[in-house]
Each structure stands twice: as structure tokens, then as C-alpha cells.
Amino acid sequence: GENVEQHPSTLSVQEGDSAVIKCTYSDSASNYFPWYKQELGKRPQLIIDIRSNVGEKKDQRIAVTLNKTAKHFSLHITETQPEDSAVYFCAARDGNYGQNFVFGPGTRLSVLP
């Protein structure tokens, strides 16, 4: 089955700096990669996603890049703000016919004012 790794586990940046979180996946058949933001005690919220036929996607300060050959994808947050502080999870939709998401272990991002 699919296995998703995520790095770093914790990340601290100064407000205004950029943050990058990287994920790798194992199943070359995976074709959908969402990123979720989860604040303490709350539900995960989808912030951006990318499909395997696209190499990059941007939404304001957030971007995701995908390298299918290397089986890794990254989340980029520019001009970070304190409200970006949260745990971020990457995920991959497993296999050709799978419905499930396999989540990475998460990255705790702290944006220091």
C-alpha cells in the first residue's frame, strides 16, 4: 500500500519568511495529493491540492509542486503570518482504484512574530 513521509516534523520561521514542507510517496499509481491544515483541536481543512497531471499549482501565498518521477511533492507558503501556525498534513490518494487518503505524519509550523 501507499506510504507517505513528511519532513520536517517541526518548522519555525520568522513572520514574513517562506516555509517549505516536503512529502514523498511510494505508490506510483497515486494521482491526487491534497494538503490539509489543522489547528489545535479542530478539523483538518483542505488548503490546496494537486493532481498528477499538473506540476505546480498556486493559490495566493500557497503553492504546491509535484515531481512524479521522484514521487515527491512540496508545500510552499510565502510571506508567512502568525495565523499560518498549525499542523500541516500532506496526503496521497492510494492506488488506481482507492478512495482512501494516506496521510503523512504532519509538520508543526510555528510562525514567530
Add this chain to the structure above:
Amino acid sequence: GAVVSQHPSRVICKSGTSVKIECRSLDFQATTMFWYRQFPKQSLMLMATSNEGSKATYEQGVEKDKFLINHASLTLSTLTVTSAHPEDSSFYICSARVRDRAYNEQFFGPGTRLTVL
């Protein structure tokens, strides 16, 4: 649109009792719902996939007789933790796939924090 609710948000129970958690899609039909468990500072671990009108598919290592899942309608799935023990204490989150929409999308409920004394 695509709002998912869960009830209760918090529950404290004694060891040996059963607890039922409801997951509802409020403004859409969900052909598939997923149940996750999340321990403190850890990731979401899929427990089971629930399809309306059929038996749930459980992940390896998840006891189906302990975690009973019922998906009786296109808007409701329930998870019952039977004979709960302290090690079952966790944050349980459901998610739902929107019927007839991009098949990849999942929307999460707010979660239920279960504490077993």
C-alpha cells in the same frame, strides 16, 4: 456547502461502556464516509471506509467487532466503540466524499474527543 457535522464533540465514559458517534453530511449526499483516529500530536490514521448500504471496509489492525460502523443513509454514518477501554481514548474524525462531485474531495467533520476513564 459540503459541511460535515459530528456528534458529540466530546464524550467521557467509564471503561466497559459503549459510545456512539454520529457523522452527518448536512448539505450534500455522501456515498462514502471515512473514519479516522488521531492520537495527540500524531497523524490521521484511517480506521475504516463506510459505503452507504454496505458493510464497512476496515483497515488492517482495526477490530470490526469493537468499532461498529453503520452507514444507513446517504447523510449519516455512525461509529460505535463497544466496551471502551482507556486505550480507546482518542480524537475520532469522520470525513465524507461528495456524491457526484470530483471524486477526490473529502470534507472533514469537527471530530469527537473520547475519554475513557
